[in-house]
Amino acid sequence: MNGDQKMEDQKITLTVDNMSCGHCSGMVQKTLAAINGISDISVDLEAKKASFSIQEEALVDQAIDAVTKAGYPAALK
Numbered sequence: 001m002n003g004d005q006k007m008e009d010q011k012i013t014l015t016v017d018n019m020s021c022g023h024c025s026g027m028v029q030k031t032l033a034a035i036n037g038i039s040d041i042s043v044d045l046e047a048k049k050a051s052f053s054i055q056e057e058a059l060v061d062q063a064i065d066a067v068t069k070a071g072y073p074a075a076l077k
Helices: 022-033 058-069
Strands: 010-016 038-044 049-054 074-076
Touching: 010 058, 022 038, 022 049, 022 058, 049 058, 058 074
Parallel strands: none
Antiparallel strands: 010 049, 010 074, 038 049
8 A cells, every 4th residue: 555545434433422402413513523534424313323434543532532521421332
């Protein structure tokens, strides 16, 4: 693999607790969008989960930490 090739995006799904309204899901979306390297974000309020694409495995822990610190405990589904 040369330096010009991109790693295939990996789809990640987190369970997210404490989401109870549209504002909550919006905050989770905004928190994830602020992390460079995360794309294709989808937050499902009813299912209490967030899905997104990453290119670096290390971003999973960063996303979990950021969403949890925002007040919405998250874990890898």
